[in-house]
Amino acid sequence: MDELLTDARRRDETDELSGFRDRFWIPHGRDGEQAYFCGHSLGLQPKAAESAVRDELSTWRERAVGGHFEGDPAWMHLSEYLSERLAEFTGALPGEVVVMNTLTVNLHLMMVSFFRPSDQRRKILIEKNAFPSDRYAVVSQLKFHGLDPARNLVEFEAQRDGLIDEESIEAWLAEHGREVALVLWPGVQYISGQAFDLRRIATAARKAGARIGFDLAHAAGNLPLSLHDSGCDFACWCNYKYLNGGPGAVAGCFVHQRHHGASLPRFEGWWGNDEDSRFRMADTFSPAAGAAAWQQSTPPILSMAPLKASLELFREAGMERLRAKSVAMTAWLQQEVESRFHRTLQIITPSEPRRRGCQLSLRVRDGREYGRSLFRFLERRGVICDWREPDVIRVAPVPLYNRYEDIFRLISSIHDWCESERSSC
Numbered sequence: 001m002d003e004l005l006t007d008a009r010r011r012d013e014t015d016e017l018s019g020f021r022d023r024f025w026i027p028h029g030r031d032g033e034q035a036y037f038c039g040h041s042l043g044l045q046p047k048a049a050e051s052a053v054r055d056e057l058s059t060w061r062e063r064a065v066g067g068h069f070e071g072d073p074a075w076m077h078l079s080e081y082l083s084e085r086l087a088e089f090t091g092a093l094p095g096e097v098v099v100m101n102t103l104t105v106n107l108h109l110m111m112v113s114f115f116r117p118s119d120q121r122r123k124i125l126i127e128k129n130a131f132p133s134d135r136y137a138v139v140s141q142l143k144f145h146g147l148d149p150a151r152n153l154v155e156f157e158a159q160r161d162g163l164i165d166e167e168s169i170e171a172w173l174a175e176h177g178r179e180v181a182l183v184l185w186p187g188v189q190y191i192s193g194q195a196f197d198l199r200r201i202a203t204a205a206r207k208a209g210a211r212i213g214f215d216l217a218h219a220a221g222n223l224p225l226s227l228h229d230s231g232c233d234f235a236c237w238c239n240y241k242y243l244n245g246g247p248g249a250v251a252g253c254f255v256h257q258r259h260h261g262a263s264l265p266r267f268e269g270w271w272g273n274d275e276d277s278r279f280r281m282a283d284t285f286s287p288a289a290g291a292a293a294w295q296q297s298t299p300p301i302l303s304m305a306p307l308k309a310s311l312e313l314f315r316e317a318g319m320e321r322l323r324a325k326s327v328a329m330t331a332w333l334q335q336e337v338e339s340r341f342h343r344t345l346q347i348i349t350p351s352e353p354r355r356r357g358c359q360l361s362l363r364v365r366d367g368r369e370y371g372r373s374l375f376r377f378l379e380r381r382g383v384i385c386d387w388r389e390p391d392v393i394r395v396a397p398v399p400l401y402n403r404y405e406d407i408f409r410l411i412s413s414i415h416d417w418c419e420s421e422r423s424s425c
């Protein structure tokens, strides 16, 4: 293990992004800093988040209602400011992204506009292992339209090891797509860590005449995205995972430019009204340009402040450099797991970098009991991963704050567990 530690330290020393770690609070356990691999669930706190929130509290204390109009940016324009930053990282045009609500709420709002079943087309296609909230949302949307979920929800089965090839989605849509009103698909599958070719899926859905939306909870801030060019109708994501916006942070939502100004049904509120006429308090709604028209309420400024701090870091680091580091870190983790623990752990995440983000999902070959034992052992060592029933440990090395030395701690802890529990790897 000494050689591995030397290798990890050498990699950290030559990492041009290593300085960003100091701009985050690294959680501590009993024995010091944790090796934190849970950015797929909750990103770490940027140190600048606290002052960003304090600044807004001071503005509220000192200027009260004036904060809506004075400041950099004034509260009135904070949502617009964040939306523009997020559009940069998601490959969207500026007016295509809006920061509002939370992920599941936005999925519902998008489905109000983009799930419009007809006699011929009533089905929603999701993947079999979709995140439960997405499933609940589509089932309740079907019921809301008076449709039976048992007949109208199609759950696409994974082919092998929980993975799904894009070709099989294309083939299925070519054959059955005429009955599908909406496809809701993940950017990165939350259990397997598989990343999908969004453009291919969007193209296949649109060719079949269906609407297509993406849940990018595990893709935003993790992978470079080209939302506009993908051609999807909408996309939603949370900002508390890889985007480090804090627990329950205000979410992001994309609506493709071709729908701006179109007469789509929409649940409306005064904040979606065009800013120039919003305060005239007219009886009729005049939509803001672009995705901003889907806003409903006064933006939650205190929830937006940490996101503002985090997006500054992303801007400084640059998505391209982050992705390059991420690919290298995850490849190193893969190589060490495969070469040392292939009898104990199976990596279910695809091995090609283009088919995954930073996460690797490790299936414990001997099942749940061993898996839980390993997971608890790692926790006691301050190596924080995530457990998915029945037998998967999800590990996400995040390029903004993880070090190669964190990966070394994971590998050496798995090694020690194997030695103590199983007397071999």
Ligand SMILES: Cc1ncc(COP(=O)(O)O)c(C=O)c1O
Pocket (backbone or CB within 6 Å): 102, 103, 104, 105, 131, 133, 134, 186, 190, 215, 217, 218, 238
């Ligand atoms: C893939 C995915 N979709 C939806 C959600 C639900 O997000 P929220 O609770 O912010 O609505 C999550 C939460 O972790 C998720 O991982």
